[in-house]
Amino acid sequence: DAGVTQSPTHLIKTRGQHVTLRCSPISGHKSVSWYQQVLGQGPQFIFQYYEKEERGRGNFPDRFSARQFPNYSSELNVNALLLGDSALYLCASASDGGGTYEQYFGPGTRLTVT
Amino acid sequence: EDQVTQSPEALRLQEGESSSLNCSYTVSGLRGLFWYRQDPGKGPEFLFTLYSAGEEKEKERLKATLTKKESFLHITAPKPEDSATYLCAVTGISGGYNKLIFGAGTRLAVHP
Numbered sequence: 001d002a003g004v005t006q007s008p009t010h011l012i013k014t015r016g017q018h019v020t021l022r023c024s025p026i027s028g029h030k031s032v033s034w035y036q037q038v039l040g041q042g043p044q045f046i047f048q049y050y051e052k053e054e055r056g057r058g059n060f061p062d063r064f065s066a067r068q069f070p071n072y073s074s075e076l077n078v079n080a081l082l083l084g085d086s087a088l089y090l091c092a093s094a095s096d097g098g099g100t101y102e103q104y105f106g107p108g109t110r111l112t113v114t
Numbered sequence: 115e116d117q118v119t120q121s122p123e124a125l126r127l128q129e130g131e132s133s134s135l136n137c138s139y140t141v142s143g144l145r146g147l148f149w150y151r152q153d154p155g156k157g158p159e160f161l162f163t164l165y166s167a168g169e170e171k172e173k174e175r176l177k178a179t180l181t182k183k184e185s186f187l188h189i190t191a192p193k194p195e196d197s198a199t200y201l202c203a204v205t206g207i208s209g210g211y212n213k214l215i216f217g218a219g220t221r222l223a224v225h226p
């Protein structure tokens with residue numbers, strides 16, 4: 001079975017630009033979460049979506065937004081990029097937004113802002 | 115505030131030298147504690163879920179245990195391919211949804 005997929009793998013952007021990252025969850029999983037991982041740190045929670053509804057949001061500015069589509073895939077958008085947004089962006093899927101807590105991660109998108 | 119602290123930050127072992135990694139946590143209403151393995155530049159790979167104090171899980175050379183305040187990941191007779199960063203995460207009842215709170219990880223290097 002295919003795991004969580006993310007695209008693109010790598011991305012280089014300039015300060016002030018915007019970026020869209022994409023994620024497809026494991027087949028049958030309805031919950032998608034996004035995390036940001038800065039080098040040397042653990043992942044930090046950004047958003048969680050379940051059945052196209054936002055379930056939770058971490059401590060990130062409004063420049064970060066996301067959405068989930070009817071097929072449960074998801075997009076993370078970041079506007080007005082800053083140098084500090086350079087990180088590995090991880091998508092994780094789970095089978096149920098509430099009852100099952102295990103989350104499975106994709107390979108990530110490495111974003112570099114110059 | 116929910117929090118996870120992992121120690122040591124880095125650990126160097128000789129092949130076959132067993133050791134333990136520590137994960138201390140503070141969480142409101144623990145729903146689960148998770149261990150992940152992460153190789154450089156890749157996404158975390160799920161290893162174990164522990165739900166209640168006293169629970170233990172095993173997989174090959176790895177064994178995870180849980181108490182009310184901490185979890186240990188025991189590595190028995192490690193091999194060089196066990197070299198990776200090991201991440202601990204918790205999820206609790208706050209907010210009504212299941213976000214993972216991660217520690218900074220332990221970087222394990224196993225030398226032949």
